[in-house]
Amino acid sequence: MDNNLAFLSDYLSASLRLSIPLAFAALGGLFSERSGVLNIALEGMLLTGAFVSAAVTFATGNVWAGTVAAIAAGSLVGLLHAFLSVTLRVDQLVSGLAINLSAAGLTAFGARLVFNLETTQKLAGIPAIAIPGLSQIPLLGPLLFNQDLLAYSLLLLIPLITYLLFHTSLGLTLRAVGEYPRAADTAGIQVAWVRYVSVALSGILAALGGAYLVLVHVKFFTEGMSAGKGFIALAALIFGRWHPVYTALACLLFGATEALQLRVQAFNLAIPYQLLTMLPYATALLALIGLAGKSTPPAALGIPYVKESTDE
Template sequence: MTNNYYFFTDYLAASIRLAVPIAFAALGGMYSERGGVLNIALEGMLLTGAFTSAAATFYSGNPWLGVLAAVIAGGMVGLLHAFLCVSLRVNQLVSGLAINLVASGLTSFSARLVFNNGSVQKLAGIKAIRIPGFANIPFIGELLFQQDILVYLLIFLITFSTYFLFHTSPGLTLRAVGEYPQAADTAGISVVKVRYLAVIASGCLASLGGAYLSLVQIKYFAEGMTAGKGFIAIAALIFGKWHPIGSGLASLLFGATEALQLRIQALGVNIPYQFLIMLPYAVALLALVGFMKKSPPPAALGIPYSQEK
């Protein structure tokens, strides 16, 4: 096989790896925002999941306990965001930004305590699963059938979320709360309960993306390692029109863009590396500018609901 074949296959595999944490966060943001709660806190949820999974794995030596710890911690962050936004009716943008700042500072401080003053600690990561027979298929087998279980979980969750959102009664309830909470309340649906569950689920899913960063992609925790992926996930969510499949494909686009800039740097192209680092964010910005009007958000997104009113 030619060098071009290996280069292209390796590029697509890297695109998938880089897209996975963005896709988990975008999927989590979809549940929250379909329920009407703006979730700018995806960056903090990713970072919380990354640190918690790394710390739990570091102490236990079991990466699956790390994944479980990440899901629990992400759910707790989601619970905090829901309490501030739904119960206290704090400005949802302010709440999300505050959670991001707290998560950044708290994980940096805790990492220096847990990992010997911030020194790099190699973690017991999650290994890829080679599916016999299918893994030997040229091109497709290397991309789809030699992945770790979190990638397969992501594919399942995207498929399940599509069915749940558009073909089940609870999915219709979630969309109704995000579009017209007054009508949902009149029909006997608890808007507060639905929004709490949606934001907690959002935290759990986003934290899985953080766990993927720590236990699969890098296999250690570094301060600020999410590097804005939570904000790119928001762009993917808008670009994907708040749809599970659309958001997943948009995440793959941003992952491919990041993989491209890494390979351009490796090839030694005479372009300042700062411009290459900007590439994924520039693509996200262009996507937002070009598709914002074509992707109307849920009608009640960001609007606190008060039953008294």
């Protein structure tokens, strides 16, 4: 029984670790898309955060310097996406794809400049902080109360974002801009400003997911290590119907699926590993085709807003 409990505890811990980068990116995407800006650039934002946090941590030996640098880089990528989408009114799908491709190329080039190509550079990691007493609770203690600061921050962010979005005037403003920007503009809301701030927040949160991936989960950087996590986060956002709690639960589902395929591979069952590797992506695909029912996006999602005065 103890072995079963230990296996379950290990599986749940792995599921949580694998879902945290997804949740950071998905919550970032929630801000952007609730404001009406389609954000498939989550993959590039996450990868940028991973590389910058790794490079700065490698150079300074300070994980918090790396984390702050990731936040700054993520905000800049978010502002770039906002500039292209909101100011220049570039097709938001094209803008996101361009950022993803640019991030993949630039981080690969940067990794060759910064890191020793002969060996994997082990990075300093963000340590776990055990909460006295609570961390000793069987099963739930190590899972919830023996985590790092980024994980604790995420657990606090989920209810905070939910409250902000649905119970404050700021949240009402954000949702109004994403649903009916013309009415929001008429009410005196600066639609472009709200979208800029929202997409910048999106970049910050996605970059924190990348920082977690590097500084907590694996403690090294490799080219393309985001491996589609930004797209899975986008699927989780759709699966969660643009709601913070449901989106976080969808990320946990995808994390649990990935943890499951890793453990099934370890048992050396007569199942092709390629089939197991595709499990998280198959789950995301099922989410996108409406496994949990039809998801209705914000009405103005992906539609550039043009003031009436510029139409005349």
